[in-house]
Amino acid sequence: MPTKTLRLILSGGGTGGHVYPALAVAHALADQAHVVYVGSVGGMEERIVARESRLPFRALPAAAVRGRGPVQATRALITLLRGVIAAGHLLAREQPAAILGTGGYVCVPLFVAAKLRRVPTMIYLPDVVPGLAVRMLSRIADLTAVNVSDSLPRLGLREGDRRALVTGYPVRDELFTTDRATARAAFGIPPDQTVLLVYGGSRGARSINRAIAALLPTLLPLCTIIHVCGREGDQVWLEEAAARLEPALRARYLLFPYLESGHAQSMTAALVAADVTVCRSGASTLAELPAVGLPAVLVPYPYVHQDENADYLVQRGAALKVADHAMLGDGAPEEGPLASAIRQLVIDQKQRKQMATRSRDLARPDAAQRLALALLDLASRSSA
Numbered sequence: 001m002p003t004k005t006l007r008l009i010l011s012g013g014g015t016g017g018h019v020y021p022a023l024a025v026a027h028a029l030a031d032q033a034h035v036v037y038v039g040s041v042g043g044m045e046e047r048i049v050a051r052e053s054r055l056p057f058r059a060l061p062a063a064a065v066r067g068r069g070p071v072q073a074t075r076a077l078i079t080l081l082r083g084v085i086a087a088g089h090l091l092a093r094e095q096p097a098a099i100l101g102t103g104g105y106v107c108v109p110l111f112v113a114a115k116l117r118r119v120p121t122m123i124y125l126p127d128v129v130p131g132l133a134v135r136m137l138s139r140i141a142d143l144t145a146v147n148v149s150d151s152l153p154r155l156g157l158r159e160g161d162r163r164a165l166v167t168g169y170p171v172r173d174e175l176f177t178t179d180r181a182t183a184r185a186a187f188g189i190p191p192d193q194t195v196l197l198v199y200g201g202s203r204g205a206r207s208i209n210r211a212i213a214a215l216l217p218t219l220l221p222l223c224t225i226i227h228v229c230g231r232e233g234d235q236v237w238l239e240e241a242a243a244r245l246e247p248a249l250r251a252r253y254l255l256f257p258y259l260e261s262g263h264a265q266s267m268t269a270a271l272v273a274a275d276v277t278v279c280r281s282g283a284s285t286l287a288e289l290p291a292v293g294l295p296a297v298l299v300p301y302p303y304v305h306q307d308e309n310a311d312y313l314v315q316r317g318a319a320l321k322v323a324d325h326a327m328l329g330d331g332a333p334e335e336g337p338l339a340s341a342i343r344q345l346v347i348d349q350k351q352r353k354q355m356a357t358r359s360r361d362l363a364r365p366d367a368a369q370r371l372a373l374a375l376l377d378l379a380s381r382s383s384a
């Protein structure tokens with residue numbers, strides 16, 4: 001039996017995009033270390049970690065460091081200080097040999113406390129463009145790992161730098177191993193149908209939901225749609241819209257609020273079953289779409305740096321991009337940019353195949369392994 005004397009901390013807070021990569025690394029570390037997950041008090045990560053892993057979860061107080069006004073800024077600073085103190089106690093108890101942070105504000109107090117206690121740290125950037133937290137953390141971390149090398153200059157780093165590492169984005173193994181027939185069977189979709197998967201990141205995307213609802217009568221004659229709409233309440237009116245469709249079309253519209261791992265109808269199965277997807281361009285798309293070679297119409301969420309993620313795939317011929325505000329165009333929605341882009345990929349099999357190949361070429365199946373090894377190496381340096 002392997003002895004798990006090595007203790008490590010993984011941490012990432014916020015929505016799914018910061019949590020799933022950390023869980024993929026935990027999986028890669030499997031029997032090699034005792035891993036504890038550190039998230040923020042009241043964050044979405046606690047639920048995801050409990051649902052998708054058996055890792056012990058510890059919570060820290062954390063908040064955005066940038067407050068909007070002086071009162072909010074002061075409150076955020078107090079939360080940060082409380083977080084650093086709590087993180088100090090946590091590190092004293094857990095005695096980790098190294099820490100990997102995948103982003104989110106919870107990493108800030110943790111990394112500050114780690115710096116004070118000389119615990120080695122690695123920060124991981126999943127997106128092309130780093131946010132404020134990752135930029136700060138990259139300065140204090142011993143090692144900065146990035147999904148794609150394009151990000152390094154944005155952090156003042158270069159490839160080959162001792163403090164930098166390009167790993168790819170760690171995804172669940174099943175994305176590489178699930179076969180299409182099984183995935184399709186899980187959703188009851190026959191092999192000969194073209195499948196469009198629509199989703200909006202881990203929280204859903206209202207504007208995409210609205211646009212797809214408007215296009216259901218146009219798209220359903222062409223393809224089956226798996227629509228993952230998010231848990232924010234859109235399911236109700238989308239079901240009403242579906243009920244107004246004629247029965248033959250209605251039967252080809254499969255609506256879900258969220259798809260969890262561990263079920264036959266999982267996000268993995270949906271990605272593998274699909275021929276084309278319409279989705280946001282959160283960091284996960286940079287790896288999950290290539291892992292299954294899924295051609296995409298990307299609609300970046302306008303208020304964060306998703307445009308640059310989308311451009312990364314578009315420039316490499318692995319996706320098309322449509323702006324959020326332009327999805328339906330000015331005239332008839334069925335002639336707008338979103339419908340045209342979807343139609344193009346659904347109808348033109350040759351372009352779809354070419355795009356699938358280009359996408360697959362970008363896959364990095366060893367990303368979780370690379371991050372796990374780097375963390376083990378960091379840990380061994382600390383105990384040397």
Ligand SMILES: CC(=O)N[C@H]1[C@@H](OP(=O)(O)OP(=O)(O)OC[C@H]2O[C@@H](n3ccc(=O)[nH]c3=O)[C@H](O)[C@@H]2O)O[C@H](CO)[C@@H](O)[C@@H]1O
Pocket residue numbers: 014015016017018020103126127199200201202203228257258259260261267280281282283284285288301304305306
């Ligand atoms: C609005 C926003 O601020 N989004 C950010 C957030 O996105 P978010 O947290 O939504 O992250 P991503 O879109 O990158 O990832 C979502 C993850 O959830 C999974 N999933 C999604 C739906 C579902 O039903 N089941 C399921 O398992 C996806 O397969 C994916 O693994 O963090 C990412 C990582 O920093 C950023 O790139 C995004 O810009």
